[in-house]
Amino acid sequence: MFPFKDAEIGAFTFFASALPHDVCGSNGLPLTPNSIKILGRFQFLKTMTHPRLCQYVDISRGKHERLVVVAEHYEKNLEALLREQKPISGLKILQIAYEVLQGLEYMNKHGMVHRALAPHNICMDQKGHIKLAKFGLYHMTAHGLDVDFPIGYPSYLAPEVIAQGIGKPSDHTQSEKPVPSGPKSDVWSLGIILFELCVGRKLFQSLDISERLKLILTLGYVDDIMTVLAEEHGCLSIIKDLPENTLALLTQCLTYQPSKRPTAAELLCASLFSEVSPWYSPFHKPRSLFSPSLRCADLTLPEDINLLCKDEDTDYLAERSIDEVYYLWCLAGGDLEKELTNKEIIRSKPPVCTLPNFLFEDGESFGQRRDRSSLFDDTTVTLSLCQLRNRLKDVPGEAFYPLLEDDQSNLPHSGSANELSAAATLPLIIRERDTEYQLNRIILFDRLLKAYPYKKNQIWKEARVDVPPLVRGLAWAALLGVEGAIQDKYDAIDKDTPIPTDRQIEVDIPRCHQYDELLSSPEGHAKFRRVLKAWVVSHPDLVYWQGLDSLCAPFLYLNFNNEALAYACMSAFIPKYLYNFFLKDNSHVIQEYLTVFSQMIAFHDPELSNHLNEIGFIPDLYAIPWFLTMFTHVFPLHKIFHLWDTLLLGNSSFPFCIGVAILQQLRDRLLANGFNECILLFSDLPEIDIERCVHESINLFCWTPKSATYRQHAQPPKHTTESNGGSRATSHISSDYQDTSKTDLAREPIRLSDLKSEVSPRISAEDLIDLCELTGSGHYKTPTKKTKPSKPKLLVVDIRNSEDFNRGHIPGSINIPFASAFTAEGDLVQGTTTATLQSFKGRVIVIVGHVHHIAEFAAHLVKVGYPRVCILDGGINKMKPTGLLTVPSPQI
Template sequence: MFPLKDAEMGAFTFFASALPHDVCGSNGLPLTPNSIKILGRFQILKTITHPRLCQYVDISRGKHERLVVVAEHCERSLEDLLRERKPVSCSTVLCIAFEVLQGLQYMNKHGIVHRALSPHNILLDRKGHIKLAKFGLYHMTAHGDDVDFPIGYPSYLAPEVIAQGIFKTTDHMPSKKPLPSGPKSDVWSLGIILFELCVGRKLFQSLDISERLKFLLTLDCVDDTLIVLAEEHGCLDIIKELPETVIDLLNKCLTFHPSKRPTPDQLMKDKVFSEVSPLYTPFTKPASLFSSSLRCADLTLPEDISQLCKDINNDYLAERSIEEVYYLWCLAGGDLEKELVNKEIIRSKPPICTLPNFLFEDGESFGQGRDRSSLLDDTTVTLSLCQLRNRLKDVGGEAFYPLLEDDNNELSAAATLPLIIREKDTEYQLNRIILFDRLLKAYPYKKNQIWKEARVDIPPLMRGLTWAALLGVEGAIHAKYDAIDKDTPIPTDRQIEVDIPRCHQYDELLSSPEGHAKFRRVLKAWVVSHPDLVYWQGLDSLCAPFLYLNFNNEALAYACMSAFIPKYLYNFFLKDNSHVIQEYLTVFSQMIAFHDPELSNHLNEIGFIPDLYAIPWFLTMFTHVFPLHKIFHLWDTLLLGNSSFPFCIGVAILQQLRDRLLANGFNECILLFSDLPEIDIERCVRESINLFCWTPKSATYRQHAQPPKPSSDSSGGRSSAPYFSAECPDPPKTDLSRESIPLNDLKSEVSPRISAEDLIDLCELTVTGHFKTPSKKTKSSKPKLLVVDIRNSEDFIRGHISGSINIPFSAAFTAEGELTQGPYTAMLQNFKGKVIVIVGHVAKHTAEFAAHLVKMKYPRICILDGGINKIKPTGLLTIPSPQI
């Protein structure tokens, strides 16, 4: 996106053709409205950026198939030059022609043809340079198929376009379908416009439309189109006085037969522009964030660095991209429909005026005439930025150029407000957008700072690139994606075709044919590039957030999905994934018991196990459960956590439904989850983080999780991140890590196991030499957990963990299952709510002891994996001093 600079934003509106309501497609589903089709095709236009083209910004869909398009706009156009009724100088004509051709050439490289070229669509910026407007109308309407008006203006249409007539592809048999207009039709339109500039007036003003079209078609019989046009309009003397280069240019543009007419690319290389072309520097598109090209390759600095610091007009907002300015304009109260109503482009009608015609027996008719609102009114309304500038008047210049190395940057007061309010705050979003824009431009060098800022929040406008950075996407992603065969049929194609029309189709973008095609390519690319994995239903839902945020960058959507799945869904898409799913659900059950034993007990008693409701949650990472706007907020935090964070989200969801679940039986719970009630996502995220911070890392250990990446730090492979931190990675395996156990043994245990190294960390032990020894605690320090040693008292005296209490298993519980009263019963009660680790040397006994505590509604109960024997080699067991 280019900076806004001196340009403005404009909006124009039109209607798509209405479809019959009682007709379905070949798949049995209702036909996609034409406005949705146009909206999908429009998106690619936002990526076509060139100095000679007006930048497309946004499109919105209103009632009755109305569409409003927002694009860069300039107040002046060639129409203003023609109103002066003076011939334009030949040098200016050549410059105008060359700049128009630059825009046409760039459009053609992207498969776009203007078709609506006219003086009022060729704009002039404040420096007098050309910008082509409405160049995407022909493309977004499928060459005019999806609207009820013709694309183009009769006076400027090429003869072959006129001869073809107005048609819709649907009105013709496939064998007789006329070809859409090509680049050469724009060259003819340019020739007519240049002719008008040379003679200083418009052509065909004395003829009605039908006579103009007939006259243009008769030019087939003449040898010199230029002379005939000049004679017809009485300006032969002016034409004869033009330089040979201009005559040559007009003759080439106004060649009647398209086979002999040059394309914009060919015309630009013609000798007629030999003196003009050296005045222009060829346009090169800046390298994208994820590419093999150097982003700083074309960076140039002025000889005098002080020139960079000069304040010319202090209009910092104009230095931001037009996309950012429009986004902030909307936040500041901008309303497209209101702007168009104020300019009387949109007019409301009383209901009586919308009644259809009806006929009396004598043939007399009453009712409305033809509704001309379906025709194109190509008036562009300039969007005023006064309200936005007034809103940002107190924002200082330093906010537009934040210092990234300054760790003391304080967030505004809005940072303490709820997320939904922060996302609507204009000043706050301005600060966040600018900060993230600068950090992302420094990616991957500033990856850690991106991570740090993302923990505060992620501005919606920057979410797509920020997610890619959090997932560690790097390299030439486009080359990799392009190299994947997405065309050859594969067995999965049928299932993909069935799933896509059911995936988040409430969203206009994803429900468009363009969205379906992109879905198909990205999903197929993933299946083809992962031959060891298979397509499971739900993969389409998993793809949806990435595709929505990177709709015009399929390679990035694919790269993000390819990085996301191994991190959070490792081996979930194996052909036989039952063992992976079962282990995941078992760990989730243990997490419920760990954080909410009362709820766990109830759900187990009524038989409402996670297998009945949680598989779609985790297989799609909640994208099958929540709409996209909730998924964005949920994944903003999910991407900061490791592979265990989804368990905490699942528990947080259950806790929001806790009262209803506890009050209901099996059948009612099934009905409750068949149509999940409204979930407060912000509360869910907040509680998930709290649950995550209370969960020891190894409590969510899974044998089938992604193996940890080798660490190059000097801490023996241990992560240097804080113990309870949403940014900590999955720890690498050590001698004190958890060991794998058979799935049946895991299912038999109600409470999770934790590793010896987690226990050591939780006991606040410090490293001396190879092992860890107890640290000196201050009087004010409080233990983070309680260790309950269930061995007999003799074994306990021979060596135990410092600070642990001894409750022998053999005498711990009464026949009724109640905890035996003893000297440590009160201490156990005092630690209720904190992490309690059960330690023994018989795994069966520790599991039973933990299960009893869970039955008694003790939360945060876990078992030391490997028992006391795991701690013995460390030398950390304490032997009490003999009593004197």
């Protein structure tokens, strides 16, 4: 994306054709509104980046099929030159023609035709270079099929376009469509425009539309079109005096037969432009973030960074890309419909004035005539940036060039640093609407992403604060570790050959997040189909399960114009969080996952766990769609974005904490209801506060021993671990707990039936040692003089008899013999040790002892309401080889 610089942001509006409400497509579903189709096709135009094209920015859909398009805009155009009524020199004509042809050639390479080429759609920037506007109107409207007005202007349409007419199919369900115009039609339009510039006035002005079209069609019967046009408009002498190159260019452009008319690319290669072509260097599209090509040129800075900010009058905002400026304009209160209404492009009328027009049998009409405000208005309105600039007037230049070094990241970069720090503590939804805050975050992430993967650790660090919505797609890709030539890999996958899964994909896509305009468009469906099929084909050991489409949706939405990146993100996400979930027989993986989740509920909320188990409301009944789709099946996209911003910073156990946090938000209703009411509650899940859910999930994660969520079917650990910085409480440790060292202190895999029989989770001996902060001498770490004595992070309860306990026990543990701990009713026997246990209620309690008793003891504690209870995997025998067990000193 090029810098904004001297451009402006413009907006124009039009209506899509309305479809009948009682007609369905071949699949039995209602027809997709034409405005949705246009919105989907428009997205491709945002990728059309070239110095000779006005950059498309955004499109919004309003009431009654109204669409508002936002694009780069310049007030000066060739129409202004024609109004001066002065012929333009031959060299200038060649320069204009060459630059227009450059834009047309780029469009043709991407399968596009302008069709609306006219003097007012050929803009000029401050340096006088050409910028083609409205070049995407023909493409986004499906060659004019989705609108009620013709694309193009009668005076500039090519003869073959006029001869074809603008007929549209009357049956909206039929697939037969008119043949679209070819790229040579734009060459004819360019020839007419250049002819007008040469003579200094417009052609066909004295003729009405029908006469203009008739005249253009009759040109096929003459040998010299140039002479006929010149004689018709009384400018034959001017044409004869034109330079040879200019006259030859006009003659080739105004060739009547399309088969003999050259294309834009052929004209650019002709010797006609030998005088002006050396002025231009070939255009190379900027390097993408994920490619094997070097991007170093984008990261150069002067040795003294202050040189970038020494000019107080520098317009730093103009150095940002146009999509960033528009995004900030919207945050600063920009309203497209309000701007168009103020310019009287959009005119609203009271309902009583919009009554329909009735036509009687005798031909007499009664009621309102057609509202002209619904017709196509070619006016482009310039959006005022005054409000945005006023909002950012106190942002100094240094904020546009943030320092990226780790030791500089905490230094204040501007006078408003305190305000930004205060904004960072506000709720996320407020931060995302704060113009100044988002400006700083976008600039910082933009520079960090350009340095990816070198600055990967800093991206992780900043993502823990928040992720700016504008760069969320690339930020997620960086968090998932996507690298390399992803486009080449994606292109190499066969997405066309039919496979058995095609039928299921076709059925699932029309039901996946179809409330979203982008994903519900035909373009969205086609992209869905290709990305899902690419994943299925490239993972032959896995199969397509319902829910994969929901997993794909967030990545496709954020990378709508980059299917390769959407595919790469999904391919990195699934192994990390859903390893082996998509096996043909995934029952053992799912059952283990749900069992661990059930233990997490008991660990964090025993009262809720006891109630759900009593009424038989087990996770199998409600949690499978949660975890199989990572909550994308149950939450809308805007909530998923905030949820996954944090999820991607965590490991594969973090979804357990999200699930428990959701249950805790529904806790009161669950505790008050029985099985049937709970089923109804989850059939239509109530509103969930996602920000609260995220904060509670982090808190739950911090209280969960890392080995408590061990799964033998989780992804095997990588040999290299990522250093993401920060503590467990803030970084959500990205590396999963697995048996990496294969030591005797690690968790041991157990049978699924044994795992299901245990209410509380197990933790490993090494985890116990880490949490107790034990040293090799068998004591807690001695605090330094400058630090306060730290309490143990947990309480160890040894349930062996007193004789075994006195032979050797874990330092700091208490002894509650299993045989005398509980009454016949299941209550704890009161005593000194149980009082100690009660005082530690709410902290992590680890039960150690003989293997065949610890699970039962833990289950009793959960039953009487003790939270955060877990058992030592392998029992006390796991601790004996460590040398950490102590023997009480003899009493003197």
